Amino acid sequence: MEGYSPQLLDLIPKEREWLVQRNEEERKHGASEENKLELRLGPPGQEEDWTRKNNSTRKINDERSLFSLGYFPNVGQSTTNTNTNTFMIQAQKAQFQLQPTTTPQGLSVMGKESSQSCSTKVADLQNAAEKKMAFSPAPAANTAVPNSSQKRTAPGPVVGWPPIRSFRKNLSGTSSSKPQPESQIVVPNKVSSENPVDSCPKGLFVKINMDGIPIGRKVDLKAYESYDKLASAVDELFRGLLAAQMDSSAGRIQNKRESEKAITGLLDGSGEYTLVYEDNEGDRMLVGDDPWHMFVSTVKRLRVLKSSELSTLRLNSKQEKVPLDADMR
């Protein structure tokens, strides 16, 4: 409450409409867009609030490619997709669309249910001096020098983050691993016939590839209770990608929405594509014969084949197992 008060108050701008302004000092984030977001009196979710977001995400990749965000490892994330020159910003929602205008390189394509938690990738190729990663020695005691925020770029898993209590950390899908107390009455016969999806849905992610699309996706089979739901999920996953693929191959730039066609008839052979899977014995099987829960327990990966190709597949003997991704290599 001493000498600092008047100085600090001088820094405070006058009461004003809440505007988001790009502070000149804050250029370190290299935002290329003039982002003057204004408070609106309308309800949220109006078109205009979000179009800005949609427009900007398309430009993001190239410009941000060398930008370093908070340096956090991809805990639990396989790094096979990591391209050290580019990285993904958590800009998109779960419905990831492969857009012809952006570089597909190094994009981590995720399953429908998965959100952006995997997509924090670190690239630290930009000049370290410009960025906050510079580790400066402890400043002299009495200078209020703007320190680089070296703390924020500490590598390695962060103790105590996210700030939740320990017992919450063990929650996801652990009840099956908790010891069953003796006093609990177990009804073994009846419980086992219950759909396993209900009682222990740790996510079951399997790869799914589609003919003609170079990049595969992942689906969480625990999220679906039936083949129909899976089929519509497949449609949603690949519809956009397929349309994009056709557009770019035809050299046309067209509004995605017009050229998108629903992928139907995956299960009954009536559509342009058919869904098949590889089971735990390595065999390629048509999807739909087994009861759903049995299918879930034996499926290893999925494939969306062109129905026309089905008839031309070579007959394989048991020994010669053709992996589902053979066509891609």
Add this chain to the structure above:
Amino acid sequence: MMNYFPDEVLEHVFDFLESHRDRNAVSLVCQSWYRVERFSREKVFIGNCYAISPERVIARFPRVRSLTLKGKPHFADFNLVPSDWGGFVLPWIEAMARSGVNLEELRLKRMVVSDESLELLARSFPNLRSLVLVSCEGFTTDGLAAIASNCRFLTELDLQENEVEDRRGQWLSCFPDSCTSLVSLNFACLKGEVNLAALERLVARNHNLRSLRLNHAVPLDALQKILMQAPQLVDLGTGSYVHDPDSDTYNKLKSAVQKCTSIRSLSGFLDVAPRCLPAIYPICLNLTSLNLSYASLIHNSELIKLIHHCSQLQRLWILDCIGDKGLGVVASTCKELQELRVFPSDIHGVGSAAVTEEGLVAISAGCPKLNSILYFCQQMTNAALITVAKNCPNFIRFRLCTLNPTIPDPVTMQPLDEGFGAIVQSCKGLKRLSLSGLLTDQVFLYIGMYAEQLEMLSVAFAGDSDKGMLYVLNGCKKLKKLEIRDSPFGNVALLADVGKYETMRSLWMSSCEVTLGACKTLAKKMPRLNVEVINENDLIDASSDDRQKVEKMYLYRTLVGPREDAPEFVWTL
């Protein structure tokens, strides 16, 4: 003028003062008010058990009947405080026992409670009615057995999120047959078995039971029997909620639940078979509080179905697998919602579900009474926060946690300064704020300028320089608790206004830029502060260099000087 009122009148007037703050204020008016107030105060709240000694509390408030104590700093919840740091309740119980205090109620938070303490408590205070332990540790079920056996008038035994060693004893059976006074029993945090028959009998004879929260070891068929005995329950925490929905037991549960027309609060579901959820639909309509934050096994489509029934909800605790869409359903269904907590279900980022700013915006738009939020999310934008600020100017508590602590606004790549700034500017009654995301000194400027009612601020990985912390210390006149981790605030900020800390309960700084020398300087200038330096790895001693940075510093105002129970790695300067 004041002297014309006899003490009895003053005392009667003071009886109407519920909050300890009001009573504290009243006691500062003059000597006679101080005197009247201290003899009439029955409920004492001690926000930091080391700020005062038990003897002095008892001396000042001899008629104390209810004591609330808090021990460890808040960051202890996230493993930032070493486990033997302190916060022992035993000295308090001993002192009260010695002085013949007629203790009826004891409420502890983040304290170390030994079995010995519980046994002494049970033996010394025959009128003990209520024991509430929140986030405590150090005791076993043997201690609980002592309470159950000896406290004949026990109405409330409430164990929330404690670390309890389960000795597989029969603590529940220790409630004598004569125990019929229970109103509230919560043992959800216990990990071991309980004697189910004893539990059922206990419930059957305690007709005043209003709140019952079971632990994981209580299966669904026991729940069914219990509900048959206690249709008057207002608050229920289920145990294990797994069964075959086609069974007889399940059908019995359904009809038992239908009779429980008073249930307003529901929790539990640690273990859940989603197909059994429909049994609770009938009570959903009346629910004002629902805690599904332990129920990681419910898929979001089932959650959504459940939420559709809960139009009266005022408080909802849920996991982020509900998704943004699910939050949209909450927004359109739960118009009475006041408090929402969305916890992360999958912190290792293998990433099946999460929420983003869209969910929060939807809630803010749909729930006009929202005043308290804890939100763990993948990302947040300034635009969303600004919208939320406009929609909900009534926030009292606003806690946002991005899973990546320094993530910027993904759309603009800007820090989240403007978003949080809008929140503090709009929410004039904001008392508690937790920040996350990429943040510069600017956000602290806004907080200092606008957050006039702010009492507690949590900062992690934020700010650029000492200015940030200075803005807060200078601007937030009502600040009581400030906790900072991994931020570049140093000696200048720490020492700028040393008097400020006596107006606050405590300050925590870990992995910041503060040096040992500055801590010593501060401790020397302010004898009524305990400046504790916690260095587990490099034991700090007299020969340490003053320029060395301290790992963790915790300072708090106190009237009783350095504590004597500090472990070796804690050095009070």
